[in-house]
Structure formats: structure tokens, C-alpha cells
Amino acid sequence: MSEKFKISNLDLYYGDFHALKDINMSIHANEITAFIGPSGCGKSTFLKSLNRMNDLVEGCKITGNVLLDGEDIYKGMDVNLLRKRVGMVFQKPNPFPMSIYDNIAYGPRTHGIRSKAKLDEIVEKSLRDAAIWDEVKDRLKKSALGMSGGQQQRLCIARALAVEPEVILMDEPTSALDPISTSKIEDLVIELKKQYTIVMVTHNMQQAVRVSDKTVFFLLGEVIEAGETEKLFSIPQDKRTEDYITGRFG
Amino acid sequence: MEKNITPINQLSWKDRLKSYKKHPGSFILLLLVGASAVITVTVLVYLVGYILIHGVPYLRPSLFSLTYNSDNVSMMPAIINTITMVLLALLFSVPFGIGAAIYLVEYAKKGNKLVELVRITAETLTGIPSIIYGLFGMLFFVTALHWGYSMLAGAATLAIMVLPVIMRTTEEALLCVPDMYREGSFGLGAGKLRTIFKIVLPTAIPGILSGIILAIGRIVGETAALIYTAGTVAEAAGVMDSGRTLAIHMYSLSREGLHTNEAYATAVVLLIVVLLINGLSSLIARKLEAATK
Numbered sequence: 197m198s199e200k201f202k203i204s205n206l207d208l209y210y211g212d213f214h215a216l217k218d219i220n221m222s223i224h225a226n227e228i229t230a231f232i233g234p235s236g237c238g239k240s241t242f243l244k245s246l247n248r249m250n251d252l253v254e255g256c257k258i259t260g261n262v263l264l265d266g267e268d269i270y271k272g273m274d275v276n277l278l279r280k281r282v283g284m285v286f287q288k289p290n291p292f293p294m295s296i297y298d299n300i301a302y303g304p305r306t307h308g309i310r311s312k313a314k315l316d317e318i319v320e321k322s323l324r325d326a327a328i329w330d331e332v333k334d335r336l337k338k339s340a341l342g343m344s345g346g347q348q349q350r351l352c353i354a355r356a357l358a359v360e361p362e363v364i365l366m367d368e369p370t371s372a373l374d375p376i377s378t379s380k381i382e383d384l385v386i387e388l389k390k391q392y393t394i395v396m397v398t399h400n401m402q403q404a405v406r407v408s409d410k411t412v413f414f415l416l417g418e419v420i421e422a423g424e425t426e427k428l429f430s431i432p433q434d435k436r437t438e439d440y441i442t443g444r445f446g
Numbered sequence: 447m448e449k450n451i452t453p454i455n456q457l458s459w460k461d462r463l464k465s466y467k468k469h470p471g472s473f474i475l476l477l478l479v480g481a482s483a484v485i486t487v488t489v490l491v492y493l494v495g496y497i498l499i500h501g502v503p504y505l506r507p508s509l510f511s512l513t514y515n516s517d518n519v520s521m522m523p524a525i526i527n528t529i530t531m532v533l534l535a536l537l538f539s540v541p542f543g544i545g546a547a548i549y550l551v552e553y554a555k556k557g558n559k560l561v562e563l564v565r566i567t568a569e570t571l572t573g574i575p576s577i578i579y580g581l582f583g584m585l586f587f588v589t590a591l592h593w594g595y596s597m598l599a600g601a602a603t604l605a606i607m608v609l610p611v612i613m614r615t616t617e618e619a620l621l622c623v624p625d626m627y628r629e630g631s632f633g634l635g636a637g638k639l640r641t642i643f644k645i646v647l648p649t650a651i652p653g654i655l656s657g658i659i660l661a662i663g664r665i666v667g668e669t670a671a672l673i674y675t676a677g678t679v680a681e682a683a684g685v686m687d688s689g690r691t692l693a694i695h696m697y698s699l700s701r702e703g704l705h706t707n708e709a710y711a712t713a714v715v716l717l718i719v720v721l722l723i724n725g726l727s728s729l730i731a732r733k734l735e736a737a738t739k
Contacts, residue, residue, distance in 0.1 A: 247633070249632065252628075252632065254555060276636065276637055277635065278635075279632065279633055279634065279635040280634070283633065284633035286626060286633070290629065292645055292649075293649055294648075302631070303634040303636075306636045306640055356634070359635060
């Protein structure tokens with residue numbers, strides 16, 4: 197498996213607060229990497245530094261190197277192009293207040309695609325890939341806000357797919373959803389890893405076990421343990437990992 | 447069947463009276479708030495009714511002749527001037543108001559001193575009596591810039607007056623747009639400009655419109671700021687000519703004392719115009735909202 201992201205010596209500060217401490221990690225292509233850990237451990241913050249969403253946060257300082265295919269994303273890379281390559285799905289479904297079609301077409305239009313035929317094609321393909329085409333194909337012109345939460349989240353995944361990213365970051369994508377929608381999204385994520393590299397923050401350890409290939413355990417801004425999901429959950433190397441995954445804290 | 451039902455979750459009149467006996471304070475409060483509601487509505491209804499009764503009988507076709515003379519005291523030129531005035535004043539104030547609001551919400555850093563300053567200034571400006579704007583307009587636009595009594599000077603004065611209204615409402619509307627929309631847009635690789643124009647502004651449009659409506663209301667009803675800037679000539683005016691709006695027309699008629707009835711008729715028209723503007727704009731806002739939902 198090739199290395200997609202290589203992160204070395206990454207430190208992140210919110211003002212005076214040292215939120216991430218000396219993170220070193222490799223994320224491999226066509227795998228699902230899950231970040232687990234208790235609230236406030238820095239897993240979401242770290243996820244957001246992979247497509248520079250932290251740039252929007254005032255007082256956030258980052259040092260270290262984040263290489264995407266060997267290229268440092270914090271040195272001279274166009275942020276908009278980076279975010280096209282590294283898409284994101286958020287914790288709460290956040291479709292734009294416009295039609296389903298326009299939601300999907302927003303990304304491609306942003307990156308200069310104007311042809312109606314081409315857009316139609318992208319919209320259909322993205323919705324199919326996100327396993328929601330059959331549910332929405334008859335109401336593409338209807339508002340996206342009329343959909344259920346689970347549908348909205350799959351729409352957001354489709355929206356992310358529409359700009360043909362290489363990596364998809366998911367920040368607790370199922371935490372606001374019911375169990376049936378959750379399992380649909382989990383199936384979808386497993387399907388998507390054939391084409392994409394997926395990094396997923398989750399609060400739900402069973403979810404990490406069900407879907408991920410690699411798991412990284414964060415605690416108080418540090419990576420405590422990282423490795424094959426199966427191994428990390430069956431024979432954790434660190435006492436703190438064991439305590440967390442057996443539910444002794446968190 | 448309905449009659450026989452005694453729901454256990456609702457008090458009957460008797461029970462209610464009984465409970466008020468126990469809590470006389472809450473009965474008094476009920477009377478007070480009820481009376482306030484009745485008084486508020488009565489005053490409004492009386493006022494509108496008074497104007498209608500005194501004005502409607504005098505609405506004659508000659509009041510709407512294209513040109514004004516001292517016999518027909520036509521309000522048509524004033525209606526045309528009102529429209530011109532609204533358009534001109536909005537032309538100056540809307541771009542600046544919305545632009546300033548976009549800067550404050552989307553660009554300025556949080557806790558920026560300038561933001562606080564602009565906000566306080568705007569709030570102060572909303573509280574200044576309009577005659578002071580009129581005085582400033584006279585000294586600056588009419589005299590210093592040599593625009594003379596003109597629609598342009600009046601519109602510029604009114605634009606300054608409604609600028610803070612538009613800015614503040616737009617600011618509120620932009621702040622109400624959830625950050626997750628912005629994040630979603632940035633996350634797809636859209637830049638700031640595209641995010642603002644394609645996502646944030648369209649979402650905020652109903653709120654922005656309500657600010658513009660408020661501004662139109664103030665422009666249409668304004669007299670004090672216009673008397674010394676746009677003047678009181680009763681002809682349909684060009685941009686650089688002096689002309690009176692409906693409100694000033696009404697003011698002049700009643701001040702001269704010769705055409706009080708016509709002044710009431712004008713008030714009826716002014717009332718209808720304001721109602722129309724409100725109705726139309728809330729219709730637009732609803733249409734826009736329906737389009738996005």
C-alpha cells in the first residue's frame with residue numbers, strides 16, 4: 197500500500213493551548229484509517245489539519261510537516277486545490293439550502309465545469325456512488341433540506357465525491373444519525389475505499405472495528421497507539437489503549 | 447359528542463376563576479396584559495380608521511393628474527418623486543450597507559477594534575433625529591457641494607440615514623447563516639468570494655430584504671431630512687431638480703391649511719403605498735425562501 201499522507205513532528209496550538217503534541221503518522225492509500233479517543237483528545241483537530249480547515253480558526257498555529265503524495269500541503273500549495281483533493285464530510289449533515297442537484301453540482305461548478313451534460317453525468321455518478329441515486333433521482337430539483345438526516349449525510353458524501361477527491365476526511369459522520377442510516381453509511385464507506393483513501397473520526401469503537409483497516413488512538417493531544425485495527429483492539433500494546441477500548445474511561 | 451367531553455388537561459372557567467381567587471396577583475397581571483393588547487390594537491385601528499374616514503371621500507381623479515396646480519393639488523408628481531427618491535437613496539445605501547456588513551461578518555477578525563467601532567457608530571447613527579441629517583445634508587450636499595435643493599441631495603442625505611439600518615440588518619442576517627454552510631463550501635475547495643456570493647448571501651437574502659424594506663419605509667415616510675435638501679417643489683423632478691415626496695406633499699398641504707382634506711387623501715395613499723411595499727416585499731421574501739427550501 198502506498199503512503200498517501202505522511203505527517204511528521206506536527207504540533208498544533210490554539211492560542212496558548214497545546215492541542216496536538218508531536219504527531220507522527222502515515223496514512224495509506226485505499227485504506228480506512230479510524231481515529232478514536234475521548235472527547236477533546238484532538239482527533240477532530242488533527243483531521244482538520246489534513247485539509248487545512250484549521251486555517252479558518254483564529255489563533256490556531258501549526259508547526260511540522262504534512263506531506264500529501266510527498267508534497268507539503270502547508271508550503272505553497274493552493275488551499276482550494278488541496279481541499280479539492282482532500283474532501284471532507286462533517287459531523288452534522290450540512291447540505292446547502294438549495295436543490296439536491298445544485299448541492300452536488302456546486303463543487304464541480306466551483307472548479308470550472310459549466311457544461312450541462314457533464315454536470316448531469318457527475319451528479320448521477322456521485323449520487324450512485326453514494327448509494328442514494330434511487331432514492332432521489334425523481335426529485336433532483338427539490339430542496340435538499342427536505343431529506344432525512346441519513347439521506348442528507350449521504351448527499352454530503354456524494355457532494356464530496358463530485359469533485360473527485362483522492363482522500364475523504366470524515367468527522368464523526370454518523371454521530372447524528374439513527375442505527376439504520378449509520379449502517380448504510382458504514383457499508384458505503386467500505387465500498388468507497390476501493391477508490392479513495394478514507395480517514396474517519398469516530399466516537400464509536402464498534403464502528404472503528406467494523407469498518408477500519410488501521411486505528412489510531414489519541415489521548416490529550418498525543419498519539420498513544422496506532423496500528424492494524426484488529427491488532428489494536430485484540431492485543432493493545434499500551435495500558436491506556438486497553439483501558440479506553442475496554443470502556444474503563446472515555 | 448364534543449359537548450359532553452370534559453378534558454382533564456384543560457381548566458374549565460370555574461376552575462380558572464377558583465385558581466385566580468387563590469392567586470389574585472396573576473389575575474391582575476392577566477387584566478394588565480389583556481388591557482395593553484386591547485389598547486395597542488385600538489389606537490392603531492382608530493388611527494387608520496380616522497385617516498380613511500377623512501381621506502377616502504376626497505380621493506378624486508383630479509388628485510392624480512399628471513401635473514400639479516394649485517386647483518387640483520395633484521399628488522401624482524409627489525408619487526413619482528417618492529419612487530425616484532426611494533430608488534436613488536437605495537442605489538447609494540444598499541451597496542455600501544451590504545458591503546460593510548460583509549466586511550464585518552466575513553472578513554474582519556473577531557474582537558477587531560474597528561468592528562466594535564463601526565458597530566457602535568452605526569447604532570448611534572440610527573438614534574439621531576432625522577432633522578439633524580437634514581441639516582447636515584443642507585450644509586454639505588446642498589451648499590458645500592453646490593448640488594442645490596435637489597433630489598440628489600435629498601437621496602444622499604436619506605442614504606446616510608438608512609445606511610446603518612441596512613448594514614445592521616444585513617449583518618444580523620449574515621450572522622444567522624450557519625457556519626456549517628461556510629465550512630461545507632470551503633471543504634469543497636471553494637474560495638471565500640464564491641462562498642460569500644453563492645452560499646452565504648443567497649441564504650441571508652430574506653433577512654437582507656427585511657432591512658431594505660425597513661429602509662424604504664423610512665425613506666417614504668421621511669420629511670424633516672428632506673425639506674432642506676430636496677425642497678418642496680410640487681413637480682415631477684429630475685435628479686438635479688428640487689421635488690417633494692408624498693410625505694412632504696402631505697406636510698405642505700396641511701401646513702398651508704387650504705387643502706386639509708386633500709392632505710388626508712394623500713395620507714390614505716401614503717398608507718396604501720407603505721402597505722403595498724410591505725406586502726410585496728414579504729411576498730418576495732417568502733418566494734425566495736420557498737426557492738431555497
